Amino acid sequence: MSTVSQSTLPVTESLNDSGHLSLGFTRIAEDQKEMLQFFSQTSGMMIQGMCRFEKSFAVLFPLFKGLISLGKPKGLNLTFSTEEKAAFFYFPVESNQDVSLFFNRVIALLKKEVRFKLILKEVITNRNRFKSEQILLQQAFFDKTTN
Numbered sequence: 720m721s722t723v724s725q726s727t728l729p730v731t732e733s734l735n736d737s738g739h740l741s742l743g744f745t746r747i748a749e750d751q752k753e754m755l756q757f758f759s760q761t762s763g764m765m766i767q768g769m770c771r772f773e774k775s776f777a778v779l780f781p782l783f784k785g786l787i788s789l790g791k792p793k794g795l796n797l798t799f800s801t802e803e804k805a806a807f808f809y810f811p812v813e814s815n816q817d818v819s820l821f822f823n824r825v826i827a828l829l830k831k832e833v834r835f836k837l838i839l840k841e842v843i844t845n846r847n848r849f850k851s852e853q854i855l856l857q858q859a860f861f862d863k864t865t866n
Contacts, residue, residue, distance in 0.1 A: 745757040745758070747826060752773070752775055752776070753773045754772065754773060754776045754779075754829070754830075754833070755770055755771070755772055755773070755776065755826065755829075756770065756771050756773070757769075757770045757822075758770070759808075761812065762809075764811060764812050765809050765810065765811060765812065766809065766810055766811075766812055766815060766818075767807075767808065767809040768807075768808055768809075769805055769806065769807045769808070770805065770806050770808075770822075771803060771804060771805035771806075772804040772805070774804075776833070777804045779829055779832065779833070780801070780804045782829065782832060783806070783825065783829060784799055784806070786825045786828055786829070787806065787825060790821075791821060792810070792814055792817040792818050792821050793814070793817075794810045794811045794813075794814035794817075794818070795808060795810045795814065795818050795821070796808060796809050796810065
């Protein structure tokens with residue numbers, strides 16, 4: 720199975736003691752591979768930032784866009800760059816806790832999707848291997864019965 724590693728701002732621990740998003744740079748990894756880079760900073764009364772998918776996880780970008788559009792917090796403003804596989808955002812400082820929880824849920828769903836695809840790939844591989852073995856057994860059986 721996959722192992723999850725992160726630096727600076729783990730998804731489930733991304734809120735600081737006051738329940739707000741920790742500002743700065745974060746790398747979110749899945750199965751020992753960097754999946755997403757997340758950066759945010761305070762600018763006056765707003766928090767602005769971006770998140771960008773690494774090339775090997777770029778196929779998750781459309782799903783990310785769809786998940787983001789479902790139930791996003793009121794103050795969260797987003798623009799997407801399909802070419803860069805990135806989302807740029809800003810929101811009021813007072814919305815930090817809601818936005819942090821929202822991003823955590825979206826990232827957790829993306830990680831579940833990655834795990835699901837890994838397991839599904841393994842199941843399909845095993846099923847194909849079983850079918851191949853079954854065909855070989857049938858061929859061996861029919862060769863013996865025809866001789």
